[in-house]
Amino acid sequence: MSRKTAGPEIERLVQLLARLPGLGPRSSRKAVLSMLKRRNELLVPLSEALQQAIAKIAECPVCGNLDTVSPCSICADPRRDQSLIVVVEEVGDLWALERAGVVSAQYHVLGGHLSPLDGVGPDKLNIASLVGRARSPDVKEILLALNATVEGQSTAHFISDQLVSADVTVSRLAQGVPIGGELDYLDDGTLAAAFKARRKL
Amino acid sequence: MSRKTAGPEIERLVQLLARLPGLGPRSSRKAVLSMLKRRNELLVPLSEALQQAIAKIAECPVCGNLDTVSPCSICADPRRDQSLIVVVEEVGDLWALERAGVVSAQYHVLGGHLSPLDGVGPDKLNIASLVGRARSPDVKEILLALNATVEGQSTAHFISDQLVSADVTVSRLAQGVPIGGELDYLDDGTLAAAFKARRKL
Structure with a gap:
């Protein structure tokens, strides 16, 4: 100007x-x-x-969620399943899962995904604290609800390796045809994943 | 939710x-x-x-521009042409003209266009103050730089009628093919206006 x-x-x-x-x-x-x-x-x-x-508004010191109370209202809610921790990349993903109402458990927000080219190594994400939480005797399962992208999935593999020593089941979200999805418009990767994970009717 | x-x-x-x-x-x-x-x-x-x-930031009491000083820095600038007032609908239009650097004159921001269906009558726009300014002996020309829409043009006609008693030339922006415009993509109205206002080379 x-x-x-x-x-x-x-x-x-x-x-x-x-x-x-x-x-x-x-x-x-x-x-x-x-x-x-x-x-x-x-x-x-x-x-x-x-x-x-x-x-x-501050970050919850336990899970990384954003809330006005600390620990956040999700971490502080005793009615939620204490044995399952759902790991997400961003707070927005946590909100999406809560909006959908699919699970009433604990969360853990990583703060992103591993991206060596952008200088995001394991130390930049809340991975150490997750491994700590996974060692609690209450925790039975860690669900890695990361994005179905290359970065999300390689981050999931890395975390899964870190959790070998902890006595927990590590799981991930199912991959396949989204509800309402038309086969003609789906990418090959999704179709291949849906085919491989096909289930008996 | x-x-x-x-x-x-x-x-x-x-x-x-x-x-x-x-x-x-x-x-x-x-x-x-x-x-x-x-x-x-x-x-x-x-x-x-x-x-x-x-x-x-407040509205300039003279022209309706937004600025941190009152009257605004444009109204207060003695190097600008005091004989021409450029009338625009919104402050954004004023900014656009200033960015383009086409004119160094006074401005008058109406605050919108006449829209009887939305309850915007002449009293809702800064028209009375414009008529007042037009009566100043310094002012020779009022350029109605309103949008080339039906509302903008009918507002221009209304203002033009109000200015009959003032001793000023009332003008409007030229209409025609925009620079870089391809005839094939222009609407009939623009083509008709450009044809009617054709000029000798």
């Missing part, structure tokens, strides 16, 4: 918002304008919500 | 962000997670930038 079009405060806001996934410089500019136009309905509440988030 | 997946603070943040143009509930959730994960690089600076915006 050769000319100053807005104050540095507006420019800074545009630049920061543009760092969010899904927003580019152009949509960020639109978003900032919309905020400034709807000051009391959007700008002020958003600012307050961010301040609340900074003040209250 | 049948089950609580995150604290109310996170949910509130997701809902507020989802109100921004270009972000839906899903991308808003992703954005919030990304913010919480990059607390010091993103969440805290964004919160501070919003607080700065609330504290400092």
Whole structure:
């Protein structure tokens, strides 16, 4: 931009918002304008919500979930199955599983997947703490609910190796045709996995 | 959502962000997670930038631009052409013209376009103040740089009628083939306008 079009405060806001996934410089500019136009309905509440988030939300020291209480409400819930730990890459995956309501157990958020090229080694993920938790006598099973990507699966193999010494069953999610999936649109890998894991009707 | 997946603070943040143009509930959730994960690089600076915006940015009482000084830096700049007022619908349009660097004059932001069905009458837009400014002896021309939409053009006609009593030239942007535009992809209206306004080479 050769000319100053807005104050540095507006420019800074545009630049920061543009760092969010899904927003580019152009949509960020639109978003900032919309905020400034709807000051009391959007700008002020958003600012307050961010301040609340900074003040209250922290990572659970046990599982890595984000919550306002520590340990998080999932770790603190005695009605949940204490014998199963579901390992996920990100908090978003935990939310997805909770939304689906498929399991009422413990979680463990790794904080990503192994990616040597990006400098993400085992020490950058919450793997050591998972191995520690797996040694608890309460824990019987570790479900590695990682993404069905190359990185997710190689991370799962690495963790599985680390858990050999612990007295737990290590499992992974089933792979196959997604519900509602049309064979014609599925990739070869999924079809091969679904074929190999075929089950008797 | 049948089950609580995150604290109310996170949910509130997701809902507020989802109100921004270009972000839906899903991308808003992703954005919030990304913010919480990059607390010091993103969440805290964004919160501070919003607080700065609330504290400092206000609408210019003269032209309706958003700035940290009042009147805004454009209105206060004596090097700009004081005889031309460029009328735009939104602050974003003002920014676009400034980015392009096409004109160094005064601006007037209407705050939208006339839209009787949405309850936006002349009293909801900054039209009265424009008529007031047009009466100033310094002002010779009012350029109605409104969107080339039905609403923008009918708003331009309405304003043009209001300015009859003021001693100013009222103009509008030229319409035609956009630079780089391919005829085959242009709509009939643009082609017709370009034909009618054809010029000798």
